[in-house]
Amino acid sequence: MVKIVKDVFSKGFLEVHENDTLSSCLSLFKEEMPPVLAVLDSKGRYKGIISRRWIIRSSFDASGTKVKTLTRSAPAVTLHDPLSKVAKLMIESEIRQLPVYSGEILLGFVTDEDVIHGTVMEQWGNTHVDEIMTKKPFVIEEDESVGAVLSLFKSEGISHVPIVRDGKLVGIVSFYDIIKNIFQPRQRQAAGGKVGEKVPALSIPAKGIMVKPVVTMLPATKLREASEQMHKFGISSLVVVSKGRPVGIMTKRDFLELLAQMEKPVRRLMVQFSVKDVEIDEFQRGFIMADFESFAGRYGETLESGTLFVYMKRHGTNFKGDQLIHCRLQFRTRKGLFFSSGEGWNVEHTFRLALDRLEGQIVKSAELSYDREFAKGYLRRRFPLI
Numbered sequence: 001m002v003k004i005v006k007d008v009f010s011k012g013f014l015e016v017h018e019n020d021t022l023s024s025c026l027s028l029f030k031e032e033m034p035p036v037l038a039v040l041d042s043k044g045r046y047k048g049i050i051s052r053r054w055i056i057r058s059s060f061d062a063s064g065t066k067v068k069t070l071t072r073s074a075p076a077v078t079l080h081d082p083l084s085k086v087a088k089l090m091i092e093s094e095i096r097q098l099p100v101y102s103g104e105i106l107l108g109f110v111t112d113e114d115v116i117h118g119t120v121m122e123q124w125g126n127t128h129v130d131e132i133m134t135k136k137p138f139v140i141e142e143d144e145s146v147g148a149v150l151s152l153f154k155s156e157g158i159s160h161v162p163i164v165r166d167g168k169l170v171g172i173v174s175f176y177d178i179i180k181n182i183f184q185p186r187q188r189q190a191a192g193g194k195v196g197e198k199v200p201a202l203s204i205p206a207k208g209i210m211v212k213p214v215v216t217m218l219p220a221t222k223l224r225e226a227s228e229q230m231h232k233f234g235i236s237s238l239v240v241v242s243k244g245r246p247v248g249i250m251t252k253r254d255f256l257e258l259l260a261q262m263e264k265p266v267r268r269l270m271v272q273f274s275v276k277d278v279e280i281d282e283f284q285r286g287f288i289m290a291d292f293e294s295f296a297g298r299y300g301e302t303l304e305s306g307t308l309f310v311y312m313k314r315h316g317t318n319f320k321g322d323q324l325i326h327c328r329l330q331f332r333t334r335k336g337l338f339f340s341s342g343e344g345w346n347v348e349h350t351f352r353l354a355l356d357r358l359e360g361q362i363v364k365s366a367e368l369s370y371d372r373e374f375a376k377g378y379l380r381r382r383f384p385l386i
Helices: 022-032 052-057 083-093 112-120 146-156 175-190 223-233 252-261 282-303 347-364 372-382
Strands: 015-017 037-040 046-050 097-102 105-111 160-165 168-174 237-242 245-251 269-276 306-317 323-333 336-344
Touching (some): 022 052, 046 097, 083 097, 083 269, 252 306, 282 347, 306 347
Antiparallel strands (some): 160 168, 306 323, 323 336
C-alpha cells in the first residue's frame, strides 16, 4: 500500500462558528452533505470538528444548544502521511474525519471512506471479505425486543446486528435506528408532543424498526466490491451470507483496523488502545502492559504476530454513583481473529477479565486445541488450586 493523504483527501470544507446552534449544522448537513464541519471561534480560528452523527446521538435540543458543546479536536495529518497511519489515528481517536494540514494551513479533510476507497484500489482490494470480516456475528430473532438489541450493543460494544427469522436473514438494526425510532420520538414528545400520542418503547420487537432489505455479499466477495457497495448505499456495514444465513459482518472499522496494522511491519504481538471517558494513569497502564507482556510471552511464538485492539468506555452507574467500565478486545493475528469483553468497576480488573476470556478463546481455537500444554497452563492460571 503506497498511497498517501494527498492522493485521496477532499480539498476545501464547510465551516460553522462555535456559538452557532446545532440546528444550523443540521441544515448544512442536509443541504450540502459534507462529511464533517470545521468549527471556528469568533476570530475565525479553527477549533475542531462536528459531525451529523454526534448531533443525532446527543440528547441536546438542537435549536438551543451551541456548536461548541459537541465540538471535538481531531488528530491532524499531512499531505504525505501514508493511509495506514491515517487509519491508525482514526481507530485511536474514534474520529473518522481528520483535518489535513500543509504547515499551519487547513486544506480539507480525509475521511474513512477516502482511506478505504484509496487502498482497495490497490492489489489489497482483491482480498476476500471472509479474511477480515467478523465471523459468527451476534444475531437477534425478529420477535426479540429492541431492549434486547440495545443490551447486546452495550455488552458487546457493537453497533449493528443482523435480524433473523429461524436463522435466515430478514433485516438489520443499528444503534442509529434505535435513536431515530425510539429515543428521538420520546424526546420530541417530552418537549411537547400531542396528548395521547403513543411513545415508542424498548419493548417493541426488533422487526418493528429493522432496515430491510439488507445489503449483503458472499464470503468470496472482494474487498473492492464491498467498498463499492458501502459507498453506493451510504452504509457503514455489510452482512456476509451463505445460503441466506448470516455468517459474518463487515464494517468500515474492520477495514481500518487491518489498515492500521499495516502502519509498520508487525513482527511481534502489539497492543493499541482506544479509550472513551476512562482515565488510565501510568500505574494502571503499566499494570495492563505487564499483563499483556505475560500474555504475549505465552502466545507470541505460536501466533507469530498480531495486534490487540483494546476498547474501553464507561456506562451505567451503581448505587454509589460509580460508572461501570466496559472493555472489548479484538485480537488480529496471522492465525486468526479473536474477540472477548469484560465489565468491572476498575481498569485493571476489567482488562484482566477480558484478557482471560480472550485467552480462553485462543486455547479453544484450531491452532492451539491440539496442544495440551497450552490448555494445561491456561487451566493452572485460571484455577490455581486444581
